[in-house]
Amino acid sequence: MTLDSKIPSGxxxxxxxxxxxNNKLVNPSNRRKYKIIVVGxxxxxxxxxxxxxxxxxxxxxxxxxxxxxxxxxxAAQGGINAAKNYPNDGDSVRxxxxxxxxxxxxxxxxxxxxxxAEVSNNIIDQCVAQGVPFxxxxxxxxxxxxxxxxxxxxxxxxxxxxxxxxxxxxxxALMKEVAKNNVFLHPRTEMLDLVVIxxxxxxxxxxxxxSGKIESYSADAVVLATGGYGNVFYLSTNAKGCNVTxxxxxxxxxxxxxxxxxTQIHPTCxxxxxxxxxxxxxxxxxxxxxxxxxxxxxxxxxxxxxxxPLQERDYFLERKYPAFGNLVPRDIASRNAxxxxxxxxxxxxxxxxxxxxxxESIAQLGxxxxxxxxxxxxxxxxKITGEDPYQTPMMIYPAAHYTMGGLWVDYNLMxxxxxxxxxGEANFSDHGxxxxxxxxxxxxxxxxxxxxxxxxxxxxxxxKPAGEEIIxxxxxxxxxxxxxxxxxxxxSVKGKTTVDExxxxxxxxxxxxxxxxxxxxxxxxxxxxxxEIRERFWKDVCVLGSNDDxxxxxxxxxxxxxxxxxSELLCFDALHRxxxxxxxxxxxxxxxxxxxxxxxxxxxxxxxxxxxxxxxSPTLHKEELKFEETHLAQRNYK
Amino acid sequence: MSKKINLTLKVWRQKNCKxxxxxxxxxxxxxxxxxxxxxxxxxxxxxLTHEGRDPITFDHDCREGICGSCGAVVNGQPHGPLRGTTxxxxxxxxxxxxxTLVVEPWRAKAFPINKDLSVERSSFDRVMVAGGFxxxxxxxxxxxxxxxxPKEAADNAMDAAQCIGCGACVAACxxxxxxxxxxxxxxxxxxxxxxxxxxxxxxxxxxxxxxHEGFGNCSNSYECEAACPKQISVSHIAxxxxxxxxxxxx
Numbered sequence: 015m016t017l018d019s020k021i022p023s024g025x026x027x028x029x030x031x032x033x034x035x036n037n038k039l040v041n042p043s044n045r046r047k048y049k050i051i052v053v054g055x056x057x058x059x060x061x062x063x064x065x066x067x068x069x070x071x072x073x074x075x076x077x078x079x080x081x082x083x084x085x086x087x088x089a090a091q092g093g094i095n096a097a098k099n100y101p102n103d104g105d106s107v108r109x110x111x112x113x114x115x116x117x118x119x120x121x122x123x124x125x126x127x128x129x130x131a132e133v134s135n136n137i138i139d140q141c142v143a144q145g146v147p148f149x150x151x152x153x154x155x156x157x158x159x160x161x162x163x164x165x166x167x168x169x170x171x172x173x174x175x176x177x178x179x180x181x182x183x184x185x186x187a188l189m190k191e192v193a194k195n196n197v198f199l200h201p202r203t204e205m206l207d208l209v210v211i212x213x214x215x216x217x218x219x220x221x222x223x224x225s226g227k228i229e230s231y232s233a234d235a236v237v238l239a240t241g242g243y244g245n246v247f248y249l250s251t252n253a254k255g256c257n258v259t260x261x262x263x264x265x266x267x268x269x270x271x272x273x274x275x276x277t278q279i280h281p282t283c284x285x286x287x288x289x290x291x292x293x294x295x296x297x298x299x300x301x302x303x304x305x306x307x308x309x310x311x312x313x314x315x316x317x318x319x320x321x322x323p324l325q326e327r328d329y330f331l332e333r334k335y336p337a338f339g340n341l342v343p344r345d346i347a348s349r350n351a352x353x354x355x356x357x358x359x360x361x362x363x364x365x366x367x368x369x370x371x372x373x374e375s376i377a378q379l380g381x382x383x384x385x386x387x388x389x390x391x392x393x394x395x396x397k398i399t400g401e402d403p404y405q406t407p408m409m410i411y412p413a414a415h416y417t418m419g420g421l422w423v424d425y426n427l428m429x430x431x432x433x434x435x436x437x438g439e440a441n442f443s444d445h446g447x448x449x450x451x452x453x454x455x456x457x458x459x460x461x462x463x464x465x466x467x468x469x470x471x472x473x474x475x476x477x478k479p480a481g482e483e484i485i486x487x488x489x490x491x492x493x494x495x496x497x498x499x500x501x502x503x504x505x506s507v508k509g510k511t512t513v514d515e516x517x518x519x520x521x522x523x524x525x526x527x528x529x530x531x532x533x534x535x536x537x538x539x540x541x542x543x544x545x546e547i548r549e550r551f552w553k554d555v556c557v558l559g560s561n562d563d564x565x566x567x568x569x570x571x572x573x574x575x576x577x578x579x580x581s582e583l584l585c586f587d588a589l590h591r592x593x594x595x596x597x598x599x600x601x602x603x604x605x606x607x608x609x610x611x612x613x614x615x616x617x618x619x620x621x622x623x624x625x626x627x628x629x630x631s632p633t634l635h636k637e638e639l640k641f642e643e644t645h646l647a648q649r650n651y652k
Numbered sequence: 653m654s655k656k657i658n659l660t661l662k663v664w665r666q667k668n669c670k671x672x673x674x675x676x677x678x679x680x681x682x683x684x685x686x687x688x689x690x691x692x693x694x695x696x697x698x699x700l701t702h703e704g705r706d707p708i709t710f711d712h713d714c715r716e717g718i719c720g721s722c723g724a725v726v727n728g729q730p731h732g733p734l735r736g737t738t739x740x741x742x743x744x745x746x747x748x749x750x751x752t753l754v755v756e757p758w759r760a761k762a763f764p765i766n767k768d769l770s771v772e773r774s775s776f777d778r779v780m781v782a783g784g785f786x787x788x789x790x791x792x793x794x795x796x797x798x799x800x801x802p803k804e805a806a807d808n809a810m811d812a813a814q815c816i817g818c819g820a821c822v823a824a825c826x827x828x829x830x831x832x833x834x835x836x837x838x839x840x841x842x843x844x845x846x847x848x849x850x851x852x853x854x855x856x857x858x859x860x861x862x863x864h865e866g867f868g869n870c871s872n873s874y875e876c877e878a879a880c881p882k883q884i885s886v887s888h889i890a891x892x893x894x895x896x897x898x899x900x901x902x
Contacts (some may be wrong), residue, residue: 043848064790065789065790068789068790079713079719079721080711080721080772080774081773081774081776081777082777083720083780083817084713084714084719084720084721085779086713086714086719088718088719089714089716089718089719098796100797122775138796139793139794139795140788140790140791142793142796142799142846143786143788143793143794143796143846144786144788144846145786145809145840145841145847147806147807147809147810147812147813147840149806150800150801150802150807152803153800154802154803154806155805156796156797172810172813173810175718175814177718179810179813182813186780186784186785187785187790188782189777189780189784189785190787192781193781193782199777201774223692253713253715253719254713254714254715287684287686288655288686290656290684290687290691290694290695291687291691293692293716295715295716314740363654394741397737397741398741399744400654400685400743400745414764440659463788463790467790479723497735511700512698512701514694514698520737556701556702557708558705558707563667563767564668564709564766564767564770566707566709567701567707645673
């Protein structure tokens with residue numbers, strides 16, 4: 015089959031406008047007859063559920079957290095981009111579009127990215143009207159800052175809690191619709207399967223996490239806004255609950271998974287400190303503006319950092335990249351830190367960290383200036399590590415942070431399964447092989463507020479309301495039985511190894527073989543090892559308790575079981591993509607400077623994978639990427 | 653450098669809100685002081701699982717102090733002894749070798765127990781449904797700069813908007829009052845020009861729902877502010893009372 019991305023014809027800047035005009039509409043009085051399921055209540059999920067409900071559709075909203083307000087969008091720190099050009103410094107929709115395409119290393123769709131840039135301004139308007147307390151100047155107008163190396167100041171922010179404030183805005187919009195009975199909320203409810211009838215997505219099977227009850231919900235359309243799969247690495251900056259279950263189970267029901275190998279590793283996180291560690295915490299990379307990164311020249315040097323004289327330190331980024339020094343792009347900084355630790359120059363208890371030293375900036379600028387710039391961050395660092403970053407060099411290490419891959423969607427954000435829409439981090443669409451800072455929030459809200467409401471109408475206008483009867487179709491019962499059987503199997507193994515022990519083992523394997531740098535040998539080793547771990551999991555996992563209870567180990571077991579399947583696809587995709595681009599770095603394909611070497615002649619396509627069966631290779635469907643407005647260029651940081 | 657300590661934990665175990673609960677005692681040995689409190693609980697849970705005993709249920713998610721999922725009363729203090737810190741950001745270096753820690757769920761009428769340390773906080777959501785929003789629909793918004801907001805108002809609104817909805821304020825209050833939670837939201841939205849059209853109905857409806865849920869009233873103990881991981885000021889309660897008074901007078 016050929017993948018139809020349904021990109022409208024016409025000039026790039028006219029595509030979205032003409033597409034909206036050409037879309038079919040649903041009469042306001044008929045909207046009430048359609049029911050839409052939205053899974054996930056992060057920025058994309060909450061904003062779409064609220065917007066669709068405002069239009070008059072019946073919306074059922076699901077999340078596994080105890081409240082819709084807790085989805086992990088809340089943890090985003092930096093800000094949200096928009097092409098408002100308030101600072102009058104030369105920004106425009108076209109510039110935001112171009113920066114995003116280039117930042118994604120030319121592996122995203124031009125039309126999608128242009129639309130994203132186009133609606134970015136509406137997002138700011140909407141959020142301000144909702145009461146999002148963005149930072150303001152004394153004039154009362156909005157403040158902007160530059161972020162992630164952008165040459166213009168286009169980032170709007172609310173202190174270091176932009177994600178929290180945007181999410182609360184979307185959550186409050188959702189609560190307003192709950193008040194009107196337009197949205198029905200299902201907190202502490204986890205989607206465990208997608209129900210497909212005659213090739214069309216018709217509903218979901220869920221488990222109530224408090225009672226264990228398995229239930230089905232039918233709808234005219236299902237929207238997955240279930241986030242990324244960064245927790246496949248076990249340790250990541252994601253929340254503990256983040257998982258691949260909803261998208262993976264939809265994939266097993268026929269939805270194509272695109273570009274899973276595009277994972278983003280963030281260079282400046284607080285390093286891990288022991289086997290018991292449960293997650294990693296991000297430190298804004300702006301710290302590299304004033305910090306120098308170094309390791310001891312001596313192998314396995316156990317001296318305290320302040321005891322190591324200058325001539326015995328290796329400022330490896332400055333040495334290897336004299337032009338950019340400590341400000342090299344994320345991927346290069348990450349890979350070099352890993353290289354130092356792999357060759358036993360790493361520091362700290364585990365040897366898996368490098369120093370980020372503010373000492374010289376403090377001496378030059380004074381402690382107060384550094385405090386004004388990074389006070390909150392340095393306080394958080396001190397809280398977690400117990401060390402004073404003003405006195406002793408900080409320790410940092412890269413961590414899995416965001417996943418650009420996800421379920422394949424067309425221009426309408428619909429998957430290859432009619433009726434199944436995928437938005438936010440859960441889809442693959444807008445960031446290509448690498449996401450720019452402050453663009454995740456933008457994409458989540460663009461999809462939810464300003465894209466899906468239009469494309470959903472176009473889809474629903476072409477289908478008759480399914481009605482309540484459809485829930486009695488055997489496909490629902492079959493899916494419920496499958497879900498229940500899987501839970502029974504998990505509980506009946508009664509082995510000796512805990513769920514977390516398996517998850518840690520898988521994460522460790524992937525981090526080493528399919529993390530910051532990948533090669534053919536390592537990926538093949540991982541592909542041999544994953545089925546072995548999976549087999550052991552089903553023979554030896556220990557899940558206590560029962561299904562008809564609040565059972566957190568059982569929840570985790572189901573998610574880890576899915577990661578044990580999904581990780582094979584991740585490695586398979588990484589093995590197949592014999593080039594380096596953005597977050598996917600294959601050691602075999604690099605420039606002499608160590609920069610990612612793209613192979614546009616061979617790999618300028620989206621890899622959308624079709625599930626066959628476990629243990630059997632997936633089928634590749636290619637969507638060729640056409641660049642009409644941008645010129646493909648090698649990223650150059652010399 | 654981290655070190656290892658041994659602790660005695662007395663943890664509240666309760667199957668659900670209909671079954672009586674009790675404290676159970678566990679020895680938490682070789683606890684690395686670099687662990688967070690929740691990682692210590694993970695560690696104990698792994699130990700319990702290997703022994704075939706039911707692990708302790710506790711809510712958690714982001715583990716960065718922002719999602720508001722986690723929380724327990726540690727030795728009488730919600731989120732433990734460190735000011736301005738959620739339980740997930742509290743690290744074990746703040747405890748001493750040999751110490752006994754009593755770990756309980758939030759105790760409040762409006763927060764029934766789900767299991768062990770997990771409580772049901774949907775009452776907070778219902779208070780929000782009553783009026784914790786600005787009724788602007790997608791697409792209705794004017795240009796963002798159409799309504800300037802004085803920096804001071806925006807900063808004050810942001811101070812209040814930081815609330816993570818964890819419920820520590822309720823757990824700390826001798827009356828089980830939610831007035832810091834509700835006051836924060838009333839302040840956040842009523843301080844902004846965008847929130848002005850609904851300011852009267854907002855405060856009246858939210859306070860009404862708060863009372864209906866079984867939360868108590870404020871008697872100025874200020875325990876809420878002391879327990880708040882975001883250190884939100886009790887002045888927002890005073891602001892809410894003022895707004896309520898003004899909205900109540902026809």
